[in-house]
Amino acid sequence: MSGIVIVGAGQAGASLAAKLRALGYAGEITMIGEEPVPPYQRPPLSKGYLLGEMELERLYLRAPSYWQEQDVTLKLGKRVTAIDPAARTLTLGDETIAYDQLALTTGSVPRRLPAAIGGALEGVYTVRTLADVDAMAAEFGPHRRLLIVGGGYIGLEAAAVAAKLGLDVTLVEMAPRILQRVAAPETSAWFRGLHAGHGVKILEGTGLDRLLGETRVTGARLSDGTELAVDFVIVGVGIAPATDLAEAAGLAIDNGIRTDAHGRTSDPAIWAAGDCASFPHQGGRLRLESVGNAIDQAEAVAENMLGADKPYQARPWFWSDQYDVKLQIAGLNSGYDRIVTRPGDGDAVSFWYYQGDRLLALDAMNDSRAYMVGKRLIEMGKSPDPAAIADPATDLKALLKA
Known part of the structure; x- marks a missing residue:
């Protein structure tokens, strides 16, 4: 097997494969994903899906039959363990797959709390994958006590869902204000008021000292010494680009997999797009964590893999749904x-x-x-x-x- 291989079956990987076919590429396309489900939307996980308002099938980016109709080979529930750029092969369990061109759309991974402060206790969750949300769904009962660590958009979206379902929600943010890294004080204040109006307790300038409990979380000690009784915890302290595979293969890393303006990495046969990739932008470098960028950049890379030689021009846009x-x-x-x-x-x-x-x-x-x-x-x-x-x-x- 050769042709084009895509590692990562999220929004960027799916967009890249679909664009290749739309452009008339007739060679083999293989898309490999670690999760055992076809490519799906992530944003509704922490909103409509968690609320029970969106069924699994509606999460899928394409009907499962689409990939078969487009002759895209999906290898799901599989993890690539190594890339050999010299041989143009990658290792997938006991299988070796050859490629003519390789696209890395490995996305990002959530930052987790250290085990030393209770991050490994049962009842501590992140919101990134379908499995993450399925695992925590049973926790969302009325009057349950939820602690959210992190006042970014993921934490605030989870708080909105929990409040709507009748939970007792406390959110702690170590920075002086929620959304400090991404928004102006005016936006922070607006959302602080919105959540307060729905009964969410927001503690700014307050860190987490440690989570309490033997095997399962039962409480939390905050940086000011306050102790809270909690039934479960959601950690929303940001994400990091998934670069381990690229780094082990010797590709250049610079706040993500470093690419040129066309999406090509330091290896001419390997490309990258989406959350995992950093690219030239206005005299510096930029890495965007958004659905819009995942789609646009992946489609630009697909064109360039087929010889378009067109620099990617980012047009950043984002959204968040709360209440x-x-x-x-x-x-x-x-x-x-x-x-x-x-x-x-x-x-x-x-x-x-x-x-x-x-x-x-x-x-x-x-x-x-x-x-x-x-x-x-x-x-x-x-x-x-x-x-x-x-x-x-x-x-x-x-x-x-x-």
């Missing part, structure tokens, strides 16, 4: 020095990030119009007068033509 709120984010806010607030209809609001006079990004809560216009402005390189953005009477669409 009845849809947060939509466009752009990257790194380096902002000013926030412009724009009220929307009802409870809608958007926060626009500026660096001097340049529009960098925006966070829109229940304001899809602001999001769509802001996203297009950023992609077009346009930066409207902040005063116009702040004025609710301004017709946002007119700014696109200005």
Whole structure:
């Protein structure tokens, strides 16, 4: 077997395989995934699926029959243990697979609590895979006491689900505020208020000293000495790019698998896309953890594997669903020095990030119009007068033509 082999059967891997076929590639495609299920969406795991509002079949990115129809060989529940770039082969258990070109779409892995502070106790979960969510589903009973460690989007989404199901939820964030790494104080304050209104207790500037219990977690001691009784714990302290396989194969690593602008790694026959890959961006390097990037970058790599020679241009966008709120984010806010607030209809609001006079990004809560216009402005390189953005009477669409 040769042709194109894809290691990683998540959003990026599935998008890459589908794009190859859409572009007319007729050679062999083999996609290898560690999980025993076909490629599926991850974002609904911590929302609709955990709430019981979405069935397993609706998680699938494609109907299972699609892969057979497209002549894509799926090897699921399999782990690649080694890559030999010189021989252009990889090891899969006792099987050796040859490739002409290899794509690494290995994604990311959740950061876990050290065993020394109780991270290995029963009842301590992360939210990353279908198996993770299936394992914790039975814990979500009314009045159960849940501790969430980490005030990023994963932690806040889990808090929203738990609160809706009637649990007693406490969230601890070591940083001075939730979402500190990814959002402005205004966005943090907005979501702090949202969760407080649903009964979630948020403790900022508070770390976890250790979890308590013999074999199963029964409590937690916080950095200020407070002890809490808990029934289970969800850890949402970020993810790290899955680079072990690439690193062992001798590929260059730089906050992920280092690629050039086309998605090629330091080995000319190996490519990378999605959460695991870092790529050139505005004079530096960038690694994006998002569905949008996984799709766009994987499709660009598919084109380049077939000779397009087209640099990847990232257009970052993200979203989060909490309670009845849809947060939509466009752009990257790194380096902002000013926030412009724009009220929307009802409870809608958007926060626009500026660096001097340049529009960098925006966070829109229940304001899809602001999001769509802001996203297009950023992609077009346009930066409207902040005063116009702040004025609710301004017709946002007119700014696109200005």
